[in-house]
Amino acid sequence: MFKVMIVEDDLKIRDIISEHLLKWRFEPSKITNFENLDEQFMVVKPHLVLLDINLPIYDGFYWCSKIRQLSNVPIIFISSRNQNMDIVMAMNMGGDDFIQKPFSLEVLTAKMNAILRRTYTYQQEEKEVIEHRGLILNLNKGNISYHNSEIDLTKNEFQILYLLLKKKETIVTRDEIMQALWESENFIDDNTLTVNIARLRRKLEDLGLIDFIETKKRQGYMIP
Incomplete structure (x- = not known):
């Protein structure tokens, strides 16, 4: 319960x-x-x-x-x-x-x-970490690490990064991300997604990962 x-x-x-x-x-x-x-x-x-x-x-x-x-x-x-x-x-x-x-x-x-x-449910479905270009997403702890530095993520930041890493080198649309976060894009203001993306990028930059998430104009986001 x-x-x-x-x-x-x-x-x-x-x-x-x-x-x-x-x-x-x-x-x-x-x-x-x-x-x-x-x-x-x-x-x-x-x-x-x-x-x-x-x-x-x-x-x-x-x-x-x-x-x-x-x-x-x-x-x-x-x-x-x-x-x-x-x-x-x-x-x-x-x-x-x-x-x-x-x-x-x-x-x-x-x-x-x-x-x-x-x-x-992530702990039951996935291995413990996802690694890409030196960045480690810890699925059990809900944080990211890079070069021995760690930063905690909120649930939304975690889910966004998880989705982008699972589909790395592929463009993920804003609608796809919103559906993953809220099950239906009707439940979320588009501006809220923008805020979460910006906040996640700042945390990645704090670790030294500049432009880790790319914006594809009129298409979505991608981790190359």
Whole structure:
């Protein structure tokens, strides 16, 4: 049974989500004290976090960055905010997806199941690492290494790089990547993919891998 940490300031929404997840055999943990969320995270040890942006004391962006210092667990933002900058900020802080209120509980469940499948099945399906041009993608740890330096990846960054490496020397379209990430391109804003690609490239550059991912104009991306 997957543990889900619900960090939502609206009591009614928090209870509705919790009751719905119980029906789907999740184990929800409702947060009611919004201080020291990072410490509560370590106690709950969730498989996935549902995180609102508007929270007392510190906002969801702050707590997302704190959680990212502790874990690569999937984080889905749930918010009434709908500006592109909010979505970009959520992704830059380490979020894996963004759902705008009001939302369908069925869509929420579908997104959660998709991201949980992506996150927790690789160890059973693949060998431990993928190597290309000196870069090592560790499938168990969810990080990359190059010349004895390591950097952790978010779930989306990991999946993007995994797909590009599996299809190296072949152009992968944006639609293919979005389908792999969210099962259906209808579930994701195109701008969110751009943010994830940019963030992944910055991490590769931090390791010294410049232009490791090539952009093919009007076609997609490729790792040569």
